[in-house]
Each structure stands twice: as structure tokens, then as C-alpha cells.
Amino acid sequence: MYIRGEHNPPHFHALYAEQEALIDIRTLAVIEGKLPRRALVMVLEWANEHRDELMEDWNLCRAKQLPKPIKPLE
Template identity: 50%
Template sequence: MPELSRFLGIIIYMHFNEHNPPHFHAEYNEHKAAIAIKTLGLLEGRLPARVMSLVVEWAQEHQDELLSNWNSISETGEHRKINPLV
């Protein structure tokens, strides 16, 4: 599971051979969630409200990079790190 970014105790990653729609995973302490890249909506799991808002803020800034990573990981298994929020 490639780690894409890490900030403020939040870990952002994607899995290999993942199902559609394109999404990423966020983990904060014991909380985990899957978030759609295009809509930034919650697909499954739960994050504390403040953490979710930080993840969405970060994802808005990096939507193109997230989608590029989704395609690259799906096709070749390669990924690129994405700058953290802070």
C-alpha cells in the first residue's frame, strides 16, 4: 500500500489493484476512511470532523496528483509522493 503523503498525524495512501471509483485512504490514529478523488466524498469509514476537513482541504489542492497516482498505481504500480498540507 503506497504511502502518498503524511501530515499532522494523518497518513494518505492507496492500495494496488483497487476497485472503482478512484479513491484514496486516510488514516488517523484508529480512524480510517476511503475518500473519492473526484467528489471528495466519504466512501467508507469515519474520521473525526476536524481531520476530515483537513484531508478534504489537502485533497482539493492535489486532486490532479491523486488521480495521476491512481492511474499510475493501477497500470504500473508506481506512485509519486504528494506534498503534505503543512
């Protein structure tokens, strides 16, 4: 997530190598871009486990505050 310039719907940016996807926090749908299937599966699993934290960070970013760290997929 970026502190400045974020726009609705609530989403996060997932990066893998030179590829990027924007993923809707509420639906976990890819809004824009793409990732390799294996990477996308892992990102969606992580996002599903941390959806509440992602929404909290989204709200912090919209308020121009730093997001809190979220644990990686284990």
C-alpha cells in the first residue's frame, strides 16, 4: 500500500519479480495487473489470513499514516 494517492476500492499491491497486481481486500479479486499463478495463490492465501489487518492498514494509509507490519505467510 502507498500512503499517498490510494484510491478505492480498498486494495493492496502485490509484487513478484517485475510483475505487479492490485488486489481488492474485500473480494480478493485481481483488479489490475497479473502475477504468475503460483505466486498469486500464495498472495491470496496470505491476504485471506490477514484481511482485517489489511483493511486496518488501508484505513491508516488513507489517513496518511504508516501502515503496520503484517506477518508473512508461514
